[in-house]
Amino acid sequence: MALAVRAKRRVEALLAEAGVRIGGDRDWDLQVHDGRLYTRVLAQGSLGLGESYMDGWWDVRSLDGFLARLMQARLDRRVHGLGEVWDALEARLLNPQSRRRSGEVGRRHYDLGNDLYSAMLGRRLVYSCGYWRDADDLDAAQEAKLDLVCRKLRLRPGMRVLDVGCGWGEALKFAAERYGVSGVGVTISREQAEYARGLCAGLPVEIRLQDYRDLDEPFDAALSIGMFEHVGVRNYRTYFEVMRRCLPEHGLFLLHTIGSNLSVKRTDPWIARYIFPNSMLPSAAQITRASEGLFVLEDWHNFGTDYERTLAAxxxxxxxxxxxxDPRYDERFRRMWRFYLSASMATFRCRRSQLWQLVLSPGGVPGGYVAPR
Known part of the structure; x- marks a missing residue:
């Protein structure tokens, strides 16, 4: 009993630093349904916080508002579970994104079901940040993003384009229909590959179930939207070497990725267990180090604040x-998914994470490159 009381007092003190009260009446105040929450969170950190929400041990009216306050007070960096010690050791000693393990995220996340993603993502199945500069809704923002990618790559009719991590095929379909290109898309998700083949039927687009490391053929341009987050720091150099060998001297490569302000080697424990196994966000330093000597960095565009709006939609x-x-998306799954999207919103609101689009060229664009916005 004494341990539980001390744990509650410790959690109350930590939450007070974030301006959060237990049992308060503000949108971000915590409503606790199970007193075991306090010891669980102190013992397990972010994993315990996320799992206890999934289990219905607590609620809050504004989940993203609550999580943003925790992040702004840096509480997530002060309360660590014992399991994080093993996670850090594993990331240091092993390669979580090895060829053998790379398919896990496809099976556990992207193969969850096209019905869920169709309901969530809008008219186009584009599972990455929209571009809201001149858009008023999600569908317009995603179309603007796809068009921005094509314009940055200077696509022209007859070009052959590579899409690494092509998802459900929307980017290649858009590029083929609007810009007259042909293309190859690779994914490690069977559900995505099957859907993308149907979506792109009748277009000069080939969809492959293939690891990016096996690519070795010429393309005029290449893009990768929302896939680099699954590559892992141990494989960054290999990734850029693959892209380099597939492009001509004056070809362009667009990399669209979430980025971290800090160089790390692993992801949050709750995210790793329930959402994106073996994932990690790259830092600017890790990207430039891995691409050094292979590419000229022509443009670096950050529109990370657009991601909170995308996630909210x-x-x-x-x-x-x-x-x-389908009933397989039960109440625990719904709470898990809500926590995932809300935590992601909070991360971008606090500017912990960024959304970067890089344009790179193997030999540099003659006369220089001017990026559209």
Whole structure:
């Protein structure tokens, strides 16, 4: 009993630093349903916080607002579970994104079901940040993003384009229809590959279930949208070497990725267990170090603040669709998914994470490169 009391007092003191009260009446105040929460969070850190929410041990009216306050007070960097020690050791000694383990995220996340993603992502199945500069809704923001990518790559009719991590094929479909290109898309998700082949039927687009490391053929341009987060720091150099060998001297490569302000070698324990196994966010230093000597960095565009708006639209779509979806998405799954989207919103709101689009060329664009915005 004494341990539980001390744990509660410790959690109350930590939350007070973030301006959060237990049992308070503000949108970000915590409502606790199970007193075991305090010892669990102190023992397990972010993993315990996320799992206890999934288990219904606590609630809050504004989940993203609550999590943002924790991040702004840096509480997530002060409370660590014992399991994080092993995670850090594993990341240091092993390669979590090895060829043998690379398919795990496809099976556990992207193969969850196209019904869920169709409900959440809008008219186009584009699972990455929209570009909201001149857009008023999610569909317009995603179309603007796809068009921005094509313009940055200077696509022209007849070009052959590579899409690494092609998802459900929307980017290649857009490029083929609007810019007259042909292309090859690779993914490690069977569900995505099957859907993308149907989506791109009748277009000069080939979809492959293939690891990016096996690519070795010529293309005029290449893009990778929302896939680099699964490559891992031990494989960054190999990734850029693959892209380099597939492009001509004056070809362009666009890398669209979430980025971290800090160089790390692993992801958050809860995210790793429930959402994106074997993932990690790259830092600017890690990207430039891995691409050094292979590419000229022509442009670096950060529109990370657009991701919170994208995530909010996804969350609203998902919440509105639950009752229409398969019963396998039970209440615990719904709470898991809500926590994932809300935590991601908080991360971008606090500017912990960024959204970068880099344009790189093997030999430099003659006369220089001017990027569209």
């Amino acid at each position: 996804w969350r609203a779509n998902a919440e509105a669709a639950w009752d229409r979806l």
